[in-house]
Amino acid sequence: MSKKRVTVQDIADELGLSRNTVSKAINGTGSIAEDTKQKIFQTAAQLGYKQFAMPAAIVPETKSSPILPRHKEISLFTHTLLGQSHFGSKLLDSFQQRIGEYGYILTVYMIRDYEIQNLCLPINFNPERSDGIMCLEVFSESYSQFLSSQKIPLLFVDTVVNHMDLNLLADCIYMENxxxxxxxxxxxxxxxxxxxxxxxxxxxxxxxxxxxxxxxxxxxxxxxxxxxxxxxxxxxxxxxxxxxxxxxxxxxxxxxxxxxxxxxxxxxxxxxxxxxxxxxxxxxxxxxxxxxxxxxxxxxxxxxxxxxIPSSSMGYIAADTLISRIDHPATPFRTTYIKTDVIFRESTKQK
Missing domain, CATH: 3.40.50.2300 (Response regulator)
Known part of the structure; x- marks a missing residue:
């Protein structure tokens, strides 16, 4: 039997908060007290919300920490937790499914302002355990360059504005805009x-x-x-x-x-x-x-x-692109655009 998917409502029920409050914290919108935000992040990690990994300083300590076997691991770095309305949520689902077909597990790391300002990796991230990194909602110029210098297979789904000036050593995927x-x-x-x-x-x-x-x-x-x-x-x-x-x-x-x-x-x-x-x-x-x-x-x-935005298709393409980079690190870096389509509805007039 497949494991029940953890939802925003599950986190809200666990903490006795409204779904709206949890959603705002996850999406990085609205004004949420810092201690409440940290409780939400901690609970997300404990419940296994999209394999979310919190910094070690936030995750409660346990008396014993078993030594985990070495897995084929791909890491997601994101500066914003992805709510269900974010296009990246469906992308992440299909990405995780596809890398699983290749025998990889996915771990999600929250990139805080601290990591960006100090140009450092998340405290609980081990470069030796990660075969590749996908960045989603990481739009810092300096931090993008920092990650590019780590010599770990790297994929950006969307980038900072002037990414061409940065000469990032990474593959990039965009929706066609x-x-x-x-x-x-x-x-x-x-x-x-x-x-x-x-x-x-x-x-x-x-x-x-x-x-x-x-x-x-x-x-x-x-x-x-x-x-x-x-x-x-x-x-x-x-x-x-x-x-x-x-x-x-x-x-x-x-x-x-x-x-x-x-x-x-x-x-x-x-x-x-x-x-x-x-x-x-x-x-x-x-x-x-x-x-x-x-x-x-x-x-x-x-x-x-x-x-x-064909988010699910983007997830499959992102997975194939990053795994191709892992398997063939010397190939030229690629920039891929995924076709999008206009949907006309009642908020605009049509003749």
Missing amino acids: RTSSYRMLKSLVQNGCKHISFVGDRMHCHSFYERWSAYCQIHTDYNLQLEMDCCILDADSELYFDLDWLTEKLKALPHMPEAFFCANDSLAIAIMKALRQLNYKIPDDVMVCGFDNSTEATVVEPPLTTVQ
């Missing part, structure tokens, strides 16, 4: 939109920047004025998911755009909530579109126009 973003924006323009706002930190990662590039390109190709003062481009450290903060940002715009193109679905749904707070109707007054096709995109009202 420009074409699908351009097609979605072209539909808005052809439906009469001349004032479109971009929402999100364009420098957050390479994929966000490619979506921003498509946004800029559509303005050039259709002779539209690029209104930077109508975009919300604040750094990720700002409170995008704070309704009051975002509502004030909308009120401060010189005029309300006809449409918002958001860097992902989470931002799009946050914008929709803020627009409703200001009594705007979607799509009659303002149209909204996102990127990811998260679960929430289908249940939000109205359903969100977005871009479908």
Whole structure:
């Protein structure tokens, strides 16, 4: 009988917390007390949530620590725990399945700000036990270079913006961002939109920047004025998911755009909530579109126009790419783009 999959709800039930609180901690959104966050991370590790491994200083000590046999191990490094709405969640499921077919186990390591600032590996990570590393949501320039120097087979799923300048010794996999973003924006323009706002930190990662590039390109190709003062481009450290903060940002715009193109679905749904707070109707007054096709995109009202990422396929391709690198370390490094598709829904008007 297969082992029951641990869910966010299981962690919430164990701690007596709401599912929403646990989800926010796992996704790195919202304001969660540090001690509560650490309890959530600790419980995730203890319950085996996606093979999550906590730093040794956080995991409770036991009287005896058995010597574990040497396994074929692949490590996931992530700066953000992946909630069910994150595209990486399905990617990780298929990745783990595929590497299991090759006889590997997966261990997930949380990369904290401490590791990034001090350029060090997680305290409970043993390079001699790991045959390869996949990085997901690791967008620090210096830390990416640090990992690249470790001489361990390395794969990035998305990267920092200027990854080409870094000359990383790693394979890279991306979802295709420009074409699908351009097609979605072209539909808005052809439906009469001349004032479109971009929402999100364009420098957050390479994929966000490619979506921003498509946004800029559509303005050039259709002779539209690029209104930077109508975009919300604040750094990720700002409170995008704070309704009051975002509502004030909308009120401060010189005029309300006809449409918002958001860097992902989470931002799009946050914008929709803020627009409703200001009594705007979607799509009659303002149209909204996102990127990811998260679960929430289908249940939000109205359903969100977005871009479908083939996350499961990306997981299989990521596994094959990293194992190929492990088996053939001298082959040239590869950059792979996975095709995405626009899904038009009721948050935008279609002629």
